[in-house]
Amino acid sequence: MASKNRLIYLPLGGAGEIGMNMYLYGYGPEGKERFILVDAGVTFPSMDGTPGVDLIMPDTAWIEARADRLEAIFITHAHEDHIGALGHLYGRIPAPIFTRAFTGVVARAKLEDHGQDVDRVHVMEGWPEQVEVGPFKVGFMPVAHSIPEASGLVVDTPKGRIVHSGDFKLDPDPIVGEPHNPAMLREIAKGGVHALMCDSTNVFSPLPGRSEATLKADITALVKDASGMMVATTFASNVARLRTLAQAGVDAGRSVVVLGRAMQRMLGYANFAKVLDNFPPTVELEDAQDIPRENLMLLVTGSQGEGRAASAQLARGKYRGMEMREGDTFLFSSKTIPGNEVSVGNIMNSFSEMGVHVVDETAGNYHVSGHANRPDLEEIHALMRPKILIPMHGEHRHLRAHAELAESKQIAAAIAPNGTMLDLSGDAPEVVDNIETGRIYLDGSRLIGAFDGVVLERIRMATRGAVVVSVLLEDNRLLGESWAEIMGLPDTSAMQTGLQEAVETAVDKELLGAKKNRLSNDEEVESLVAKAVSRTCRDLVGKKPVCKVLINRLVDG
């Protein structure tokens, strides 16, 4: 029985969250499956839950332990939530990488940044080319999204054909990348689709998605009507939007300048890969100095309010010599991702204070999503007619709603958040295991586990403050007085004894009153000190700080 071949699916990231995509497919006898990994994305930290963290990525421990059985890595497209972790994690999972040409340029750059071998990246054409990797035959299925050569995957397995949607929308004119191609999808589905793994991001959007091309008229009108300098921001990696915006600028007779490293880098990749041959001409910043501001249009990074990006720097003052003035217009051609509303709002308000006219997507047709809305998902279900549908790329509520949608059409579905191992061998998905998954943080220069306690300690310090007490003991007696360092706690008023002095007095009293043999034990000393610190801080400032004790023991002689 144990030697029966099975087809498994195991999301390591992206299922139960939006971002940080990473999915495993396996085939073979239990414990001997051969695997392919799809995508290696990141998600972004927040002060709320991950202060000080630089990037968040899926924990690859499970597949690392089976790295000898990992046949290949496929990257669907070059958005950070699908490729951002590749460089960081590749040393742990060094399998051959397959991509399309543009994604390959980005993948090689990521590997190079981390001193990895760029020749591990193999570039493929779009469908019908397929590559054989272990028990699978895999091909890239071009889809419309918002970046060049975005693709789903066709994964042929001994149990039938799997289609992995990647990020997609049904856009007949996505401006950049291939349009939605129902004939090709129908052709792919002709022999039957055993399972469709499908993007769920926009399952709560009730209306059909709009085409990138629908933005042209409104954006062009806005740019034409703007009086001063025109500035627009969007995701640096939304190459389609960059083209739409740049074209509007040129059509309005403005010189277009691209500001911000992430955006310049992305356009550089696209040029290098020759997927942007019809991108409107841009001018260098140096050459823009002599152009009157009413003839300028800047495309800038920082649509999510990122503190170090061009938008935020313009909001605070200058960025590389450019500054906003009264009468200028600033367009957010983007959706604010939940959690970023306050940062984005702050930038809008700073511009408002300068007299800059701020426009966002609510004011008109200035942004469309790159993902399939609910009716589009229904259309793709109908087109592919899969036996099984597994919602991916969504929070739990998105996965649930998408599964319910499929089931309402008599398609077998399962909600499979990260770590859920599904056996797809039969006509309906079956949960066969639950793997412990997690997150890896890039923290400064190191990768740490989400449960290392490091970030939790930071959150505790940030919400409670911290007190560090140093005591000097000689012969198990307090020598001199203790010294407390108070961090992130309000001092008590000058009328009273300050908090530091109060803590020190309380610690001294606690230690002087303790039996000598208790002070021979470091843990006892720590506990006595912590008690005194906690009591004093609660009474004087109403807080229970993180407390650390440094014990110096003076050794005789």
Next chain:
Amino acid sequence: MASKNRLIYLPLGGAGEIGMNMYLYGYGPEGKERFILVDAGVTFPSMDGTPGVDLIMPDTAWIEARADRLEAIFITHAHEDHIGALGHLYGRIPAPIFTRAFTGVVARAKLEDHGQDVDRVHVMEGWPEQVEVGPFKVGFMPVAHSIPEASGLVVDTPKGRIVHSGDFKLDPDPIVGEPHNPAMLREIAKGGVHALMCDSTNVFSPLPGRSEATLKADITALVKDASGMMVATTFASNVARLRTLAQAGVDAGRSVVVLGRAMQRMLGYANFAKVLDNFPPTVELEDAQDIPRENLMLLVTGSQGEGRAASAQLARGKYRGMEMREGDTFLFSSKTIPGNEVSVGNIMNSFSEMGVHVVDETAGNYHVSGHANRPDLEEIHALMRPKILIPMHGEHRHLRAHAELAESKQIAAAIAPNGTMLDLSGDAPEVVDNIETGRIYLDGSRLIGAFDGVVLERIRMATRGAVVVSVLLEDNRLLGESWAEIMGLPDTSAMQTGLQEAVETAVDKELLGAKKNRLSNDEEVESLVAKAVSRTCRDLVGKKPVCKVLINRLVDG
């Protein structure tokens, strides 16, 4: 010249932000004006900018310095962003307080909580009653909002009539509180309105506001169709919505239970003030245990994802013996305030994991705002026909848009964010001063200034980690070895020396290599240690932590 009487307006909170309302009006010769203060609200902290803070309120320093000239405090209504700071700050600005009856009940409770004299609260009727306070005659102008007895103010001054809108909407049937009364407003405006200070919260909402009464049908249908237990959340202080929800529950044949202290307290105040005589019957939690869950409807706190409220606790497991089960329905009858999307989303996802059907405002007509939308603002402008319009209660971009709206109708307007002192004596507003304003934090049991550095230090610890080093010096020489405590930093791998040991070694080396006379100076020692800590942490973990040094000097003898 200096003795000429002038009429001034000075927002201390709520102008340039949503929340924390506090406005001053003054009349008299410059430097001798007599003042009234309108509202004393709070705003809520976030991990982003104010970790560990409990509440945020306006800095009253400016009016404290002139407290002898403060004639009275008026509270427009009992929402926390208008009354929440009253108890905390009253000791600093102890003037007579005027309110309507329901607001008075809440105001007294706030004063009582802080040991203040509840008899300072004077209750007034709605318009046309007026009270004379210094140079002003002030009356409460009933408006429709979402809480009993919400009011604007009519402030008669020697320079003419000022109308302070408070929070309002044009609701003919607000379910709780007085309906929008255009006849009364017209009557108030008949003799001319010199200046209208007007709520700007919803200036970006392009459609006319909807009535609270429009929710009844959809909410009742939802509750009737729900199979398991029905649970709904909204703002605890949205008494109108509580009534709408409770009535839907009763109409659907369910017993209604109110869960969560803030909500019970608010309904208690309303009952005490006899402003809720037609609130549907509710049952106590104890009596609900025997009622089948399909006959129960819970109204719970925590619509903004607050970690300690009933919603979040139900999402984590049980709350006071109640728990959600598969098939139950949970309704967010509320708008998620920017910044709370992630917390609210987390709760939705937890419920989704339990199999609970989650419904929010996007799914139907389950929420309406309590504020006037853009066309409503235009209607009120037309109704009151003020000479001057000053937008208040809004972020800077709201104030700007509202001012532009007024100017487009030939009404003189000014953008006056917190601290902007306007002279309203003439036909157009004139900026005569800019006062330094700020925020006061309730932090544990203490009120601290926003710029005390305490919270900044917490943010630094949270993003960079902290290292505390204790060194023992004897005769200006390092005695023994230094001891480092590492907080919130990743340790280096077991293969290498741990971070703590590396820091200690670096500090020892730095101090042992330093000239003896440098070590006689504490600042020099701190600087040497900080240098060693910074270099080591940067090299090993890529972080620059907060560093503190505890110096123990062993005194001979």
